[in-house]
Amino acid sequence: MKKTISIGIQGFSDLRERNCYFVDKTHFIKEWWESQDMVTLITRPRRFGKTLNMSMLECFFSNKYANRADLFAGLSIWKEEKYRQLQGTYPVLFLSFASVKAGNLEEAKAQVKGEIARVYRENKYLIDTDIFDNRERERYDNVVVSMDDVTAQDSLRNLAEWMEKYYGKKVIIFLDEYDTPMQEAYIQGYWDEFTSFVRSLFNATFKTNPYLERAIMTGITRVSKESIFSDLNNLRVVTTTSDLYADCFGFTEEEVFAALDEYEMSDKKDEVKQWYDGFTFGEYRDIYNPWSITNYLKEKKLRAYWAATSSNGLVSRLIRTASVDVKEKMEDLLKGQEIVVNFDEQIVYNQLDQDENAIWSLLLASGYLKADQVEYRGMLNKPWYHLTITNLETESMFENMFAGWFKNQDANYNDFVKAMLKGSLKEMNIYMNDVALTTFSSFDTGRRPSRKTQPERFYHGFVLGLLADLRERYQIRSNRESGYGRYDVMLMPLNQQDKAIVIEFKVHEPDEESSLQDTVQSALDQIKEKNYDAELLAQGISADRICHYGFAFEGKKVLIGEVNNI
Known part of the structure; x- marks a missing residue:
């Protein structure tokens, strides 16, 4: 019996408990754990399974999901005894900045503080244990939306300390969509002040935190080290041009074709490939957008599902106001041609207006363009990216943008x-x-x-x-x-x-x-x-x-x- 195609469920446990369609990406758990990297930043386009993978990691490592073999039974990770023993054995903090979209600095900080306060509420059972004295209970209770900046910046480190004291194990931290508030801060004009706040939060949480076991952050863009990661020399960065975890996000062609066979659409492979194939991660080719594929499996109609999930306002503004050279390159791309450009994959949002080449970095990170090849030239080994439009779906997005x-x-x-x-x-x-x-x-x-x-x-x-x-x-x-x-x-x-x-x-x-x-x-x-x-x-x-x-x-x-x- 074919499994139900569910649209919009991002929780791993919900998908598994409801027996919905799910592509097994649990090999990501093993690859990440055996990498031994302390803090990992993974960038992928929107709707590419970042949140689902983070939820999967939480369900696997968090002691809140101890004895939940049912969630992983039949998946690749469960074939190894070592990992069956590891499941559900760590204290885990899982946060998301996906909804931090504010029009001004104070609202943005309040939304971040609200997410931290939510995690504190989830773990409030700790204050009833004997690991706390009255002063520490007061510090715990002070973590609310209205807390001051210093309290907020130290809060995750402090919570990790208390959880380590209670469980006797260091804490794993997952932060999803870390860069959503960064883009909003740039668009709304409070970049410098907000990144100063976040830099201190990240430093305390991921750098000077002796109670941290491992951490993963996900996002769309690689915000520059100088902006918010200047103090993190323990950061492993995995972008769309990296080989690491290349097949862990998005669907491979083998996975897509197997799904089309299962749902009796084998004759649609060529047109599905033309519309939704084309993403490249590192050396891995033929990656498909999972949001579009799941929608197509459910609706059985070729539509720009993924391209329709974002306003693309920032990209549109940057191209519209760009120089003639940028627009000419966009013309070439729309004609199916390749452009070759040099840029830094790190994005400094507050320099987007000064460095026009940053638009190519943003378009690559966002998935609208793909890097068919990266070559390194000269004595300084500068990267030159051979870029083309990803597929018909992203081409339709550009056409609608320009006409608009x-x-x-x-x-x-x-x-x-x-x-x-x-x-x-x-x-x-x-x-x-x-x-x-x-x-x-x-x-x-x-x-x-x-x-x-x-x-x-x-x-x-x-x-x-x-x-x-x-x-x-x-x-x-x-x-x-x-x-x-x-x-x-x-x-x-x-x-x-x-x-x-x-x-x-x-x-x-x-x-x-x-x-x-x-x-x-x-x-x-x-x-x-x-x-x-x-x-x-x-x-x-x-x-x-x-x-x-x-x-x-x-x-x-x-x-x-x-x-x-x-």
Whole structure:
């Protein structure tokens, strides 16, 4: 009998007790325990089984689950007597920062303190034992949401001390989603103050804690050592490019195909692979997103399940306001091409606006891009990452993001595209001025963009929007060589009914041009003089099927002119 596919249950004991579908990852327990690493940080994309694996570890090691052989019977870890004897023998603290999402510093610290206070309440039986004197009972009772920062920062270390005294064994600590509040602190503008608080908490808990046996932290990103781990020289970091634990998070192809066989969908393997395969962890290829696979097994429909579980607001903002170079690389990625970039996998959130390459680190850690290869160049062995879009599901996420830049309630981007396709110059001017007026500021990075670079950022964002909306009708190119120069945008039709379109953008130069109309004419003249049609003509597209458009920018004002080769 096939097991029930459950969506959203993240507790290991719940899945096992309800006999729900579960992919055996208990070999992770053995691999981690035998590594002998004191503190381990594991980064994986969201919805990749981090919380379930942490719950599994808690159920295996925690003495609260002693004598629960039923939870592990039949799983790989239970085949070894050594581990059957180890199960349920340690005091364990399990915390999660997944819900720490505050708009300001004090609320964020209060939410962290609330999670610590919850763990204290779970272990309140300790204060009724003879290990406490009255002063220590008072210290225990002082751990509440309203406690001061110093009390909070020392609290987990103190609780580990009391548990070690009671049980006679050091404590294992699991912290899930450690970096969720870090991203919120960056977005909301209280990064420096919050990381100072967390740094002291982590130092007391994971570094200067003689009562700690082992610890694991999980998250999406590897926040830089300088930000919060500066005092932790005992930290083992396992990222998506590490070989360690490569098959412990996410589903392998063997596991996915076995599930498709079990649920009588063997004929769907190729399309499931195209949609959900593609994640690479270290040298391990063909990793599938478990959230999408479990949803597909239940719904039996190809959908962007994983991509729909996050707003992607930070990623969208960073790409939208990025330089032309970043947007051009995104264009290449959407066309199925590989980009090769150098970056540091450590993310310093408060430097994201200054270091544009950090966007690639964030996209890799988040699972939207995959590293097909990492090569080390030069005397300093700098890593260069060969990146591509992970799969069809993540490609659809990018397309929706780029199209969404222009599709707010005030911008008539869709109307502009329709007007361009039918060749209505009057409507194009009306709608493009509306689009520019409502979205231009979104492409202003705030780093003194010149009158020239701001339109460049805008039009490359515009190209990404076209890629999202028109790629089924056109091959869309930008900033490529043709004739005697490099055109700005070219739409090469995929069928005989559509016309080809060449677009040139120019910023109005008052010293050289008396009006926007002159700037438009300059753009149109450049298309002709540089013979940008050469690439289209070489593809067999006749001159009478090619339209030229010149876009002139002055501030947020746009004027479009046209030359039709009929």
